[in-house]
Amino acid sequence: MTEIEGAGGRAFAVGAALGVPGDVDTLFAGLEARLDKHLGVPPEETTPERFD
Numbered sequence: 001m002t003e004i005e006g007a008g009g010r011a012f013a014v015g016a017a018l019g020v021p022g023d024v025d026t027l028f029a030g031l032e033a034r035l036d037k038h039l040g041v042p043p044e045e046t047t048p049e050r051f052d
């Protein structure tokens with residue numbers, strides 16, 4: 001993340017223990033929460049242009 005941000009980009013980490021029950025749900029819940037926080041819109045309203 002530091003390298004991405006240092007080059008002018010934006011990045012965030014999403015933590016989830018994979019290989020355990022509920023792992024995918026936890027991963028996607030974390031991703032949705034971080035996208036909403038960093039982009040200011042819910043994930044379902046996110047467009048590819050927001051990532052440019």
